[in-house]
Amino acid sequence: MRIFLVLGLLLGAICAHAQLGILRGTVSSSDTKDLLIGVNVIAKNGSGVTTDIDGRFEFSLSPGTHTITFRYIGFENLEKTYEIKAGEATEVKVMLTPSVSQLEMVVISAGRYEQRLEELTVSMEVIKPYLIENRNNTNISQVLDQTPGVILVDGEPQIRGGSGYSFGAGSRVQVLLDDIPMLSGDIGRPNWGYLPTENVEQIEVIKGASSVLYGSAALSGVINLRTAYPRDEPITKVSIFKGVYSAPRTSPDLYWRDPDYRHELGVYHPVQNMVAAPMQGGANFFHSRKVGQLDVTFGANLFSDMGFTGPEIPDKFDENGRPLVWDSIEESGDTLFRRPAQMSENRARGNLNLRYRFKNIEGLSVGVNSNAMYSLSSFALLWLDADTGLYRPRTRGITTTEQLNFNIDPYVEYIGKKGRNHKLKTRYFHLDNENTNNQSNYSRTYFAEYTVSQDFSHYGIEGLNITAGGMTTYTDAWSNLYVANERGDGENFAHNSALFMQIDKRLFHRLTLSGGVRYEWFRINNDFREAPIFRAGANYRVLDGTFVRASIGQGIRFPTIGERFIVTAVGGQNIFPNPNLQSERSYNAEFGVKQGFEVGGFRGFVDAAVFYQEFDNFIEFTFGTWGVPDPLGPGLNIQQLNEILGFRSVNTGPALVRGLDFSVMGQGKIGGVELNLLLGYTYVQPLVLDPENVYIVSDLETAMGDNYPIVPENPADQVGLQPVFAPITYQNTSSFGDGNLLKYRVEHMAKLDVEATYKGFSLGTSVRMMTPIRNIDRAFIVLDTDLFLPSGVTQWMEDNQNPIYVMDLRASVKVSKRSKVALIVNNLYNTEYAIRPLSIESPRLTMLQYSLEI
Template sequence: MGPVSSQTAFIEGVVKDASSGNTLPGVNVFDQNKKGTTTDGNGYYKLELQPGEHIITFSFIGYKTHEKRVSLQEKEQLTQNVQLFLEAELLDVVVVSAGKFEQSLSDITVSMEVIKPKLIQDRNTTTLESMLQVTPGVTIIDNEPQIRSGSGFSFGAGSRVQILIDDLPILSGDAGRPTWSYLPIENLEQMEIIKGASSVLYGSSALSGVINLRTAYPRETPRTEVTLFTGRYSDPSIEESVWWNESNSLIGGLSFLHSRKIQSLDLVVSGNYFGDQGYIGPEIIDPADSSFYPEHISRNGFENRGRISVSLRKNFEKTPGLKIGLNTNFYKSKSTATLLWLNADTGLYRPSPGSLTFTDQDAYHIDPFIEYYSNNGGKHALRSRLYSLDNLNTNNQSNFSDVWYSEYQYTQHFDSLSIPDLVSTFGTVYEDVNAESDLFAGNDGDAGKNNATKLAFYLQLDKKFFDKLSISLGVRNENFEINGLNESATIFRSGLNYKLAEASFLRASFGQGFRFPSIGEKFIKTNVSSLFIYPNTDLRSEKSWNLELGLKQGFKLGQLKGFADLALFQQEFERFIEFTFGQWGPISDPGLGLGFRSLNTGDARVTGLELSIVGFQKINDMELNLMLGYTYTKPISLTPNELYTENEDPFWPDPNYLNTSSDTAGHILKYRMQHAIRGDIGLDYKKFHLGISGRYNSNMANIDRIFEDLDTQGILETGLTQWRKDNNKGDAIFDLRGGFKLNENTKLSLIITNLLNRAYAMRPLAIEAPRLFTIQFKSTIK
């Protein structure tokens, strides 16, 4: 410790979380004259003050503010260690994704949902998309995420929603597609979902929003969890579609987690195994047809997968504020997937011949990182990720990609520099993708081999005025190159949040977005069954802007506390990318050159409103949690007559919205559902818990017209046209869960998904699972 001035004194100490014992970096520490500092990476603070009486305030987002009265003498060096307690109010939930630094949920300028791990565990969530299906504003169509109708269905190429693990992207490098079962959910701190254009902070693919999984680090007490489960599918409600003869298909699996501190080292190890015999039956084919794969044709729509994750973080006591770490995830799966059902009655749960793909998948990521918290409120963070994905597929669909991603970020809190409540966030990003596949034969320069790079810079400023008004401003420049083709974009965002009254917050935001085409969209050339997909090397990036006005209102009804959030939004797209049917190859090609291709389809607009309610109630031994939401969207084409491009043969009409859509009323975009209701209610009472989830999606009015034309003309008879006529009222799906604690550390639960056993399709020609009964056993050792 350095010399002490004869006219001053010092107060120093360490600030910790009262429940976990973890040190808290970034806590604001100041006296009644607003002279202050912030804690470093080890929770340590040191404040120089004049001798006399002082009221020292310790303030940190998500924690109750703590005040301590002290009396300092000249030359005194006083040690005061402090414990902060978490706030119980839902509005004080701490989030990171909105600004890449910790903020209170009530202060952010965008719409966000926060999902806690308890709900994910209680539902026996084996892949994250099943949890997202009950989240307000989110829809998953055949593994592709939609947020507020910002995207449709793109046959697995290109996502307008960025998926992150700990702020780093985890979409595949070639197609920009998530692998939901790859995501490690055993050690989840919380899941944050941003709704609306988020490209300033997260770049291309965040055109409609972001889904960020934040993993947890160990508490002071070691923790071990083991979960075992097994389940059985019911017979489908349509009796003639039952394909199994002897016994119903089963699922089963286990997951584990071990989390502990070893002196200054944080260690987390988790893993998962899952087996599913599948509810989709084998193909019905002619055994003499040698074009199929005999080792796979007798298999059901099965899935077997395993995953293990290891996270390490080292804190350096001799260098306060310095942390280094390594996060890893390794994954192996074998599964089948089907693009088209056989027909809409006896073949509803069977694949059309040639549409079943067998996949042997290997994936891993390795994330080294280093962080340094300075004494003046600054934080340096350098994070990198190697994400490797290798898919060995039948039907000539195999593909491989490596994504090298690096991001340097500097965050400065200016409180210690006498500028209170100002935070700046600067970052630079570099990404390099190498992808190889026979799928990408559209790249004539080096058939099957592709490279894409990104270089970006971003800056965001967040300032709070008078403890009421929060303002956010941001800018990003990103340069993108794919196989020598270059594009760049500079975009801006702004937002404000004003505290109207106690627990009343008015917000407004404007954000621009962009998305560069994926390698798959530009260069893919393949077919599945009788559907052909063609490349488009001239495909250009799409752009958008998003405007939102929202009101968040806290409430207290007896012992029930929570908030209601109402949002009005509009997003407009330019050069909107959609998969479109037409004649893209010469007539000598199989199928006469007809097929699908990614095209810039003109301009589009999505307007709508969303109401969500989150509540919590605790009375003695009873605890109630609820999440409800309604979303209405009006997604329309603004250029329905615009010709997208020219067909190869003048016999076929050049495509536009009007001649490629099955229903042009109101110019509604394809593969959207305008009304969506989501809800979950969970009740814990002493040793018992009970919960129910529900989701309603209105009818999907518009799809690709070609699917109905092929069906009615007998070229590809799927029964789709009649199915859509018979199932045009939308779908309401409910899940039920319940269980009890055998003792303090073990719990037994029963989960029923698709409680009413509805036969429904989120995406035409792909039936969803029938009712599933699952028994779950969970044990926790502390």
């Protein structure tokens, strides 16, 4: 009897299932006709699915009339009614219309799932690829220079003044390529030339502590470059460009007209019989297409820049009149000379992204992204002097790097029908830097991260999204630079793991709440550290197009291998290790308002925010006397002094950065003119909270007390050097102690980029205003003498106290339906300026660009 009952129940269930109907189809954009991935398809009874990677959906419904809602970020919601018949499949094709009520932008970085820009609880800027292409930016740092709230000091990113200058070590801004960290594993430095400018979907810049989702280096923010996937139609883009530097305003600095260097550059002006002005040029290529279920994206870049900073001053000339620089002394006693080095850059880069979308397993895709670059470049830390040597490096102050980088990023992604998405991302990052001056370094970084996100609207809980995951990264590093470790062999490893979770909930269709937690484990060699961090935020839609937000978040940054174990000299300046360097922590709070606007067909956002970030155990690169001369005698001569003077990363105690941020972003048409606008102003007040705090007692002070007589050639120099030996505090290591300003900060900056296009003709301009850095290391002022480091920086800072204005101009014209020619002039007025004193910026650069899109 029981058997018949069970059979009856099974038969009833089968019959009931057989009575269901099926609704299936595709969802695409009415504008581009591209199929849309991840569209929520929901019935009134709460059941529903998400479109897969091919834009398809399918689910079962009971017979009858059903109202289905199609919902996707950046598009208008759509409701459609369908008649479902038992045992039959209903095929539909749905077109969603992009939202036009305001400038809809979809971002991922803030919560690791797609969100509308205006609904975020943090400040974010979004940079579209048109700005990179039309400005002919040859690396990502150049477009970041035009981003509100961001400035780069010798390639080191600062967001809202949260970072200073640390000779390239230990970034407080996490740099990502497709959500995966791209900072070097040994020293935490970004390589902007490595990132693929030719393959950019958009760049997302989070301003404020973001360690909960992105870990240690995201203490002050995140820069995430997202590469593009193929559209339904193939795209091919090619551009070539050539540019020439103008003569600097200071005519004595025009090094390329110096006849002593004709042989070095080897390019002659046909009339003047002088070396021609240095040039740069290159080419970009990009192609993407769908081949059945396979998505293919390929990009390449060639770039050559002779540089605007000339060769080193020679020590002598050979019998043919060619300049030579002293290099080293062999064991035999013979002196070796080399040709003078010059600032330049040459690179070849390629990237290939592949993604396969499974037909038989809906929503499943696997892929691999890859990027590789070979480059040969030179870098100088200090100019020769501020009189006639602004565009010359100090002799033996250039480091030349032959670099081979590549990364391979396999990944798996599954978009579930019930709003649950799984991602497994991995990376192998290979970095080889063959440097002169015994500074070569090699590292291998292995990365893996799994995340799962759940949209609970499929379960009847509207507006709830939970993202959780874990990551691990491991770096092996080898270098003669990092010999201050326990074994003294230059071999080190770093291991970082974390678990994280973030919850976002929308309430009453107006309020969005967000909260997250992360637990970090970090280890360098035998030193193990761990820490929890938290964040929370809210966004409230006051009116249509008006959004108010507030957030608070913690940040943490563990010191890198380089900061703890480096031993080297750069530009004549010694760099000392600090194996006992402690982690720095911060918390960040902000309150902001975002207002959407629309004027005719032109729409966008106005955003204003006030922010406050407080640090503990703040790490600063600090000048002092480190180590003890050998032998330690009753006196200290100049040679011994030079051996122990230099920079070292130290914990300086508490600090804070507060200020305000304002930006406007817009695009659209007014009349027949298409406009793009990006405008911003940022004010920061970066403060040391305890200026009398003694950071550290130097080894020399411990060993000798006050008994360290110096024997300079000029007794007057001894008086000037006394601050070098005082206890190491903010006051005696800062060139400008008034106001307790942190070093190497730009307090005011304003930026504008506007472009207008009409009937194939385009005209655009970029303008940047910044106030000069007022506070640098006092050592550069103290040592600005003929005896030590005669740089002229003291007089330069006195003479250049007014705001800096730099303007770029660009114009292009379409010569056919698919090609255009552009003239681009950077630094139009040939402004002579330095963001970081002791390092001059580029004079005017005039470029001609030809672009073709097929």
